[in-house]
């Protein structure tokens with residue numbers, strides 16, 4: 122169950138500054154803040170942008186509690202916020218629209234200009250409130266901000282990163298034992314990390330594993346501590362909380378270090394799209410290989426590459442993506 126009361130308040134913080142947002146909503150959104158007396162990077166964690174993904178929220182709560190209890194932040198600030206409050210309370214992915222698909226510039230501008238009481242889409246209200254707390258964190262930052270948006274998925278998957286083009290990212294990627302997926306064609310431009318990147322922040326989404334697997338919360342926590350160490354915000358020798366196995370992020374050397382997406386197969390409901398059984402994230406495919414079918418016939422891979430986000434749930438507009446190697450483990454840019 123998601124707890125809405127495990128909040129680590131900064132005593133100097135007054136939620137009423139977010140007028141006209143209801144201060145009670147700010148309290149619900151706020152997971153915690155840790156502040157070091159020394160200036161440094163500002164790590165902003167967002168969790169539960171999808172309401173059926175509570176493991177990221179658990180992880181963020183644990184990290185904030187540990188940081189506050191140990192008082193061991195060497196420099197900078199850490200903020201953690203819940204994403205889709207209404208959907209989290211109902212354990213639903215979203216209420217009206219997917220909160221991680223609506224961050225296109227024009228839409229954000231429209232939401233920003235609209236009074237809250239005139240926003241009829243539940244996720245537009247969430248967005249407006251999130252913009253409020255994100256701006257607060259950015260105003261408070263004493264160094265370069267880095268956004269880490271925590272997610273899980275419906276199918277089992279190895280942990281992976283999407284995004285991560287910013288300058289702080291290289292150090293982080295070398296520490297995180299997970300492949301990163303780049304999106305040069307902008308398939309994910311409606312996502313929060315992409316919005317943040319467009320506004321000059323270093324940002325990434327981190328996918329830990331299955332929604333209902335408690336190991337996903339553990340992997341999220343390990344990933345956050347890894348980022349804190351990579352950004353030199355905690356001692357390099359700082360161990361994860363003792364209960365946590367250090368090797369919980371499973372490595373798979375057959376998956377390249379960086380993958381660049383070059384193909385998306387979009388799906389419309391009337392096409393009766395069915396993915397061929399058995400594909401997992403990052404499975405290799407060859408040019409011409411049958412990947413799925415719909416009422417127009419078989420759907421083939423346009424080239425050699427790796428399948429990404431194969432659609433096995435009932436609903437969704439993305440059938441699958443195909444990516445190619447951007448950087449292998451040996452550092453080569455193609456295989």
Ligand SMILES: [Zn+2]
Nearest residue numbers: 171174272273
């Ligand atoms: Zn998600």
